[in-house]
Amino acid sequence: MESNFVKTPTFYVMIFLFNPILSTSVGYISNTKYVSSGIIQIFWNITCAECTCKAFIYSFVAWNCINSNLTCLLIQNYSLVDTGVIPSDNSTFFFRQMPSEPLVSTSGTTQSTYTALSNGTLGFLSDKNATGNSWTQESYKYLAMTSTNVTLQIILETNKKDEWNADDISVRDSSLNEHLINGDFESNPSSTNWIINTNGCSSSDASFSNSLAHSASYSYHDACDAKSVTLSQSFAVTSGNFYTISLWYYYSPAPGGGSSPVRMTIAIN
Numbered sequence: 332m333e334s335n336f337v338k339t340p341t342f343y344v345m346i347f348l349f350n351p352i353l354s355t356s357v358g359y360i361s362n363t364k365y366v367s368s369g370i371i372q373i374f375w376n377i378t379c380a381e382c383t384c385k386a387f388i389y390s391f392v393a394w395n396c397i398n399s400n401l402t403c404l405l406i407q408n409y410s411l412v413d414t415g416v417i418p419s420d421n422s423t424f425f426f427r428q429m430p431s432e433p434l435v436s437t438s439g440t441t442q443s444t445y446t447a448l449s450n451g452t453l454g455f456l457s458d459k460n461a462t463g464n465s466w467t468q469e470s471y472k473y474l475a476m477t478s479t480n481v482t483l484q485i486i487l488e489t490n491k492k493d494e495w496n497a498d499d500i501s502v503r504d505s506s507l508n509e510h511l512i513n514g515d516f517e518s519n520p521s522s523t524n525w526i527i528n529t530n531g532c533s534s535s536d537a538s539f540s541n542s543l544a545h546s547a548s549y550s551y552h553d554a555c556d557a558k559s560v561t562l563s564q565s566f567a568v569t570s571g572n573f574y575t576i577s578l579w580y581y582y583s584p585a586p587g588g589g590s591s592p593v594r595m596t597i598a599i600n
């Protein structure tokens with residue numbers, strides 16, 4: 332994502348929170364989010380005020396409030412390798428401390444990395460932030476809190492115009508061992524080891540495609556209007572180990588698709 336967003340003092344509005352013992356300040360930048368390479372704690376279905384409380388309780392330096400789906404992402408610390416602040420509709424970036432430089436998105440960056448400390452959504456792509464008309468890789472980090480089986484879910488949603496393709500879905504541990512089977516959809520049949528819920532979509536709208544692929548011949552293609560399609564695969568994790576979840580997507584935008592959300596959700600449950 333490219334951005335001309337620049338660090339300008341007029342973008343900052345300071346909120347002062349007072350109590351008899353302690354006062355502190357919080358800055359925020361509307362319609363942006365901070366993309367961190369470090370540890371992020373994610374909460375769902377909480378208000379931005381509740382998110383702010385959690386940031387103070389757990390001593391996180393910054394947080395993103397995503398108002399459209401009540402998601403709260405707490406950022407433990409800044410890093411020089413962070414992507415930084417990027418434009419993002421329906422999100423607000425709050426901070427207790429100013430981020431380290433750079434405070435701008437990295438031009439040409441196509442990969443973002445999040446670390447989730449709990450099960451749930453690792454990340455969202457949408458018609459607002461997805462790269463259009465080219466194969467693009469996204470990756471996320473996951474820290475297993477217990478040794479158990481977890482399920483990776485790729486949830487595709489679109490309207491009657493926009494389309495998604497997904498390919499080369501991968502889960503690797505720190506030794507680069509692959510934990511998914513048939514992440515490239517090249518087994519026969521292409522659905523091998525995947526559980527796919529199309530919610531009644533016709534196979535012409537939600538199925539494997541050999542007309543557009545990142546690797547070899549096949550990708551998964553979703554053009555189903557207003558119904559979510561979920562690709563799931565379970566794998567074993569070991570407590571304390573980090574896992575890198577990555578996928579390649581091809582987003583095909585088109586005007587006139589209506590009001591149904593256009594999203595790709597990457598989750599572990």
Ligand SMILES: [Ca+2]
Binds near residue numbers: 547
């Ligand atoms: Ca493939």
